[in-house]
Amino acid sequence: MKRFLLVISLIIIGLSANAQDGEYHVRIHGHQNKGVIFDAPATSIDSMYINDNGELRVRKINDSHSFSFAEIDSLTFPWIPTGSGDIVYITYNGTSVDIVNPYPSTQVDISATGAKVSVTSTSSANITYCLSGTANPGRFEIESTTTPTIQLNGVTLTNPTGKAMDLTCNAGIIMELANGTQNSLTDGTESDKKAALMSNNDLLIQGEGTLTVTGLVQHAMKVKGQFNMTSGNLIIASSVSDGVHAEGLLVNGGNITVESCGDDGVTSELDGYINGGSITVTSGSTDINAISADSTLVINGGNINITITGADSKCIKADKELTINGGTFVLNHSGNTSKGIKSDADITITDGNFTITSSGATVIANNDPSYCTAIKGETNIYISGGTFNINLPSSNNGGKGITCNGDMIISGNNTINIETHGDGSTYTATSGTDTYSSSCLRAEGNMQILSGNITLTSTGKAGKGIKVGSKNGNTYTGTYTQGNQDGSGPTLTVTTSGAQVGSSGGWPGPGGGSSSSRASAKAIKSGGVATVYGGTTTVNTSTSGAEGLESKTQINIEGGQHYFKCYDDCINSSGKIFFNGGVTVCFSNGNDAVDSNAGQAGAITIGNGTAFAYTTKGSPEEGFDCDNNNYIRITGTGIGISAGGSQGGGGWPGPGGGGGSGGTITNPAQGYKFYTSSYSFQTGKYYTLSNTSGTGGTNMVTFSFEANCSSNLTLITATGMVSGQTYYVKYGTEAPNNPTTSFHGLYLGGTSSASTQAFSFTAQ
Numbered sequence: 001m002k003r004f005l006l007v008i009s010l011i012i013i014g015l016s017a018n019a020q021d022g023e024y025h026v027r028i029h030g031h032q033n034k035g036v037i038f039d040a041p042a043t044s045i046d047s048m049y050i051n052d053n054g055e056l057r058v059r060k061i062n063d064s065h066s067f068s069f070a071e072i073d074s075l076t077f078p079w080i081p082t083g084s085g086d087i088v089y090i091t092y093n094g095t096s097v098d099i100v101n102p103y104p105s106t107q108v109d110i111s112a113t114g115a116k117v118s119v120t121s122t123s124s125a126n127i128t129y130c131l132s133g134t135a136n137p138g139r140f141e142i143e144s145t146t147t148p149t150i151q152l153n154g155v156t157l158t159n160p161t162g163k164a165m166d167l168t169c170n171a172g173i174i175m176e177l178a179n180g181t182q183n184s185l186t187d188g189t190e191s192d193k194k195a196a197l198m199s200n201n202d203l204l205i206q207g208e209g210t211l212t213v214t215g216l217v218q219h220a221m222k223v224k225g226q227f228n229m230t231s232g233n234l235i236i237a238s239s240v241s242d243g244v245h246a247e248g249l250l251v252n253g254g255n256i257t258v259e260s261c262g263d264d265g266v267t268s269e270l271d272g273y274i275n276g277g278s279i280t281v282t283s284g285s286t287d288i289n290a291i292s293a294d295s296t297l298v299i300n301g302g303n304i305n306i307t308i309t310g311a312d313s314k315c316i317k318a319d320k321e322l323t324i325n326g327g328t329f330v331l332n333h334s335g336n337t338s339k340g341i342k343s344d345a346d347i348t349i350t351d352g353n354f355t356i357t358s359s360g361a362t363v364i365a366n367n368d369p370s371y372c373t374a375i376k377g378e379t380n381i382y383i384s385g386g387t388f389n390i391n392l393p394s395s396n397n398g399g400k401g402i403t404c405n406g407d408m409i410i411s412g413n414n415t416i417n418i419e420t421h422g423d424g425s426t427y428t429a430t431s432g433t434d435t436y437s438s439s440c441l442r443a444e445g446n447m448q449i450l451s452g453n454i455t456l457t458s459t460g461k462a463g464k465g466i467k468v469g470s471k472n473g474n475t476y477t478g479t480y481t482q483g484n485q486d487g488s489g490p491t492l493t494v495t496t497s498g499a500q501v502g503s504s505g506g507w508p509g510p511g512g513g514s515s516s517s518r519a520s521a522k523a524i525k526s527g528g529v530a531t532v533y534g535g536t537t538t539v540n541t542s543t544s545g546a547e548g549l550e551s552k553t554q555i556n557i558e559g560g561q562h563y564f565k566c567y568d569d570c571i572n573s574s575g576k577i578f579f580n581g582g583v584t585v586c587f588s589n590g591n592d593a594v595d596s597n598a599g600q601a602g603a604i605t606i607g608n609g610t611a612f613a614y615t616t617k618g619s620p621e622e623g624f625d626c627d628n629n630n631y632i633r634i635t636g637t638g639i640g641i642s643a644g645g646s647q648g649g650g651g652w653p654g655p656g657g658g659g660g661s662g663g664t665i666t667n668p669a670q671g672y673k674f675y676t677s678s679y680s681f682q683t684g685k686y687y688t689l690s691n692t693s694g695t696g697g698t699n700m701v702t703f704s705f706e707a708n709c710s711s712n713l714t715l716i717t718a719t720g721m722v723s724g725q726t727y728y729v730k731y732g733t734e735a736p737n738n739p740t741t742s743f744h745g746l747y748l749g750g751t752s753s754a755s756t757q758a759f760s761f762t763a764q
Helices: 002-018
Strands: 022-030 036-041 045-050 056-060 064-067 072-076 079-081 087-094 096-100 108-113 116-121 128-135 139-144 149-159 165-169 173-177 182-187 195-199 203-207 210-215 219-229 233-239 244-251 255-258 266-268 272-274 278-283 289-293 297-299 303-308 314-318 322-324 328-333 339-343 347-349 353-358 363-365 368-370 373-377 381-392 400-404 408-420 425-429 432-436 439-443 447-449 453-458 464-468 470-472 475-477 480-482 491-496 522-526 530-532 536-541 547-551 555-557 561-566 571-573 577-579 583-588 594-596 604-606 610-615 639-644 673-675 679-681 686-690 701-703 709-711 713-717 726-732 741-743 746-748 756-762
Touching: 022 056, 036 056, 087 108, 087 149, 096 108, 128 139, 139 149, 149 165, 173 210, 182 195, 195 210, 219 233, 244 255, 272 289, 278 289, 289 297, 289 303, 297 314, 303 314, 314 328, 322 339, 328 339, 339 353, 353 373, 373 381, 381 400, 400 408, 408 439, 439 447, 439 453, 447 464, 453 464, 464 491, 491 522, 522 536, 530 547, 536 547, 547 561, 561 741, 583 741, 583 746, 610 709, 610 746, 639 701, 639 709, 673 756
Parallel strands: 087 128, 116 139, 128 149, 139 165, 149 173, 149 182, 165 195, 173 203, 182 210, 195 219, 203 219, 210 233, 219 244, 233 255, 244 266, 244 272, 255 278, 266 289, 272 297, 278 303, 289 314, 297 322, 303 328, 314 339, 322 347, 328 353, 339 373, 347 381, 353 381, 373 400, 381 408, 400 439, 408 447, 408 453, 439 464, 447 480, 453 491, 464 522, 480 530, 491 536, 522 547, 530 555, 536 561, 547 571, 555 577, 561 583, 571 594, 577 604, 583 610, 610 639
Antiparallel strands: 022 036, 022 072, 022 079, 045 056, 056 064, 087 096, 108 116, 210 219, 363 368, 425 432, 470 475, 639 713, 673 713, 679 709, 686 701, 686 726, 701 746, 726 756, 741 746
């Protein structure tokens, strides 16, 4: 025996002397599938001998190890390339496994039954375990007091009776996907476990390889800690339940693909954070969340591409606050009542590029409709940036683009394009017949649109561009605020073209009929006060009942430039309407241009704003309709031009009928005139109000019409008009030169060449 050990020692010395570009190792293989129970470079070994206890003693330069001969199967001297280090190698070979363990069994104990490997490590080192090969049935499980690195180097494990991989590590786990490798983990239908890959602590996935996981019983992956991914490719081929189920979520990079899941795609029991990488989820299951967090979800970047077809499913879901600060989102959801982005609390979006197609249908359950919606917040929604392209095709009947049960505030540098094409309808509610319809922007509480470039289009029956507030009995809530007090604001374009739904209703009186179950298309509809401080507004409607800006309470226009071209009323309020600033042009071809039903003094007030309102419908429709011309007030030095069939009275027989009789305005701040003679304003002509006849004079205001307008009564008031003085309306064929304002047929300032007199009057 001593001679044997002397020979071994001489061999070690020789191997050590000849090592180049690598080194020889001394490896001791254990009995009973223990694999390599000792592995060390030959250069690190001082001597080998048998001690007094009859054990093989291997003395390294800094420590020593003892082995019972009953433990030893064989002794080998393999050549190991430079850089391999102290790595545990586990190679699967069908139903068996080869193990190279450079650590003593007292620190890293490895056992194998067939190709099912169990590792117990008490070493203080953070050890790397390199797995390769294929096994069925096969498994890898580890218990470690430190943070191991599980390197997947082309390994395929299938375990029909349990987990393919079980990681129990007190300090978390690193899973490294070796560059260019394909790796696969699959459990089996005979398993009673909860996942194909289970980790009891934080799991970090990195590398440049690919891991495919299939969960045939429940989850594909379950992490009882934070799931963290920085690089690599993770594919969930299928899962009966969740694709990735974790207590926490942190995605900084890499690619996650969930190809099929019976429940959530990637879900966190606590907070979730997505900072980069890409997540792609495809699912046809009902009532699932492609990406979700049971608490707060924060998305700061990355690429998210989701296609779900199941009813009541959500692409992105948070049970608490949802914050999106960046990223690219392509979301397609076609299931009935499904949602693109959903939060049970506030939604805050500061940036990001969103393309959302919401094509599911509305469902009536328990006399209450549930909608397919692109972005839904149960409380408030705050948007201060981002680009949104949202499409609700005709199959989405009654759905919403962006909606919340609380307040909505849109500010910052944003671009929002929303189209809804589905028809609204009637349904049987608890209280009787009611209606529902699509909305591009909808807030049950208040709405502020302070800036941005916003384009809203609704083509379905009774569709709304913007709808704010709600009704409780005879009380309306929900204020609409547009722009800022300095006159700045959004560029807002709203177009509706849908017909009415519900029974026909009509004007009160014989044969007129009425109905509470009728709904019409609206561009902007607010239950509470609507205040427009600034921005540029362009509104187009084209069907019966389709009003431009409606408030059930009051409308204040304080600044900005606003153009309404509507079939029905351009501006309508159950309360008062104030033009206190800005420039507003209203052209109706089917009803009143501006209509207040306040029924009291100041129903329509011209302060320091400019309003040009006309209708081409003819009598009894009007430019300004407030039931009685005497209700109009002039409180500032603004400009008011209106023309229509009959001014101020509505044309209905009885008190307040108005007709073309003019009226008297109490205590006007400047001169005005109700011009009661019929006059036909023609397109292609520019009408200038001046203090002189013929060419020249002061251009107080110039206005032109998009269509011929036969007016039985015209109201004119302008800055500088004085009661008792004579003024002239004359026309030409050219717009004024160098106007300070040129907006949809209204010109302020500049030089007018108009010289042909249309009519003259003495100001009241």
